[in-house]
Amino acid sequence: MQILKTIEQLQNIRKTISSNVGFVPTMGALHDGHISLIKKARLENEIVIVSIFVNPTQFLPGEDLDAYPRRDEADKRICELCKVDYLFMPEISTMYSKEEVLIKAPNKSYILEGLTRPGHFDGVLQVVLKLFGIVQATNAYFGKKDAQQLSLISQMVKNLFLPINIVPCEIVRENDGLALSSRNVYLSTEQRSEALLISKSLYSAGALVAKGELNTTIIKNKILEIMKNLDVEYVAIVDREFNEINEIELKNSIILIVVRFGKTRLLDNIWL
Amino acid sequence: MQILKTIEQLQNIRKTISSNVGFVPTMGALHDGHISLIKKARLENEIVIVSIFVNPTQFLPGEDLDAYPRRDEADKRICELCKVDYLFMPEISTMYSKEEVLIKAPNKSYILEGLTRPGHFDGVLQVVLKLFGIVQATNAYFGKKDAQQLSLISQMVKNLFLPINIVPCEIVRENDGLALSSRNVYLSTEQRSEALLISKSLYSAGALVAKGELNTTIIKNKILEIMKNLDVEYVAIVDREFNEINEIELKNSIILIVVRFGKTRLLDNIWL
Incomplete structure (x- = not known):
């Protein structure tokens, strides 16, 4: 595996590649979720490129940019074990200059995640486009866990x-159901145990739908009941275009949950 | 020459091309300025693609979108004579959907052309990126006449x-010095004759600089004196990054002029 720091290095190598390239953009702190993306990329492409870049423009003032977990050495080892061909780890000054052409995500980027994080998706789209x-x-491989991000990138x-x-x-989970996230390291033992109610409520919702319940209000209430002791930020049921819906459409619906544990926000969802 | 209306057609053809592709994006109403771009593209590339698309998102409300000159049949003939390989002429509905990811040009897009046409360059960058x-x-080939556009695209x-x-x-001019523009057709005979003062003032400015005059205030005054009877919107002297400058830097300066003739705005400039 070759580690690349500059854009020129990567561009020069890219010019020599004529076969399929699979790309997994990450912010590092790699866990089994990322590994599943890399493995899929490895299976489906001749060349696999992973990037690790904690992108400042997608963090709002006061968010956890400085505290975001960084584990460069472990990440390099993981990429090597996953047989990544090129690991791209640029500096901020490599990726950004002073005055920039910006990307403006559409209005639906200001609901759900974008409601608490206005402008977040502008930064996500900007770095992804770069x-x-x-x-x-x-x-390019993206996890369904960041469902709204995936929708906007598409x-x-x-x-x-x-x-x-x-x-x-697909979302990768711990054996007990907790969706993997780089931010899980912030959780105390007690918080981690409470967090299991998130996936539990999603499973229950999935079971309800399987039994024929399509009314989203009923489904949401069931979820909220299970999570009644948690600090729920939102439960939303949307179609693949992220419009809120009153009735589940099979193969076109997503149930999204965000729960706060102190400063840590945990996202989870299920695609129906 | 093949005329393509859909993106799929062009994408499918593009996949089969492994040699150099030269691209000339235009809004049609082709004149010798465009032809010079196409000829340059023809010289420097195996395949030449021209697009004709009057892009609605770069026109402000009240501007000349509907009146913008359209001469599809003449344009096709010109492209054929210039040995264009593919002429891409999409409909608006082909290029745009309802809710879109937008491009936000940087702050320097709100000076000069952007001052009278705020948001214009957002639309230009959006369609060019598409x-x-x-x-x-x-x-990709762009004329220096739209200098600010060229700078922002770069x-x-x-x-x-x-x-x-x-x-x-390079800017292409009539024998008498008038810079070619699709909007020249809007000019009356009298206006057209008055408009010659624009290029005349630029030549005089160039001569002043050649004699060693680098003070931009003196140069601007000279230009304004020559154009004293015209409705001058702006005369600006900037560096290649479009910062206004007090002293000419050779090989890094542009003198820009915009003059109004009724509703018609004529742009011209000289790169020093």
């Missing part, structure tokens, strides 16, 4: 007619 | 690390 420009991947690719295939990947 | 996404050109390419080479092309 990385797509540099890497020129055939396939929309950007569609709107800008980018020649890249976005591959949505 | 076209770049579709065409995946090696080289910045976008740099900021987003797009693998495309922007080729700036």
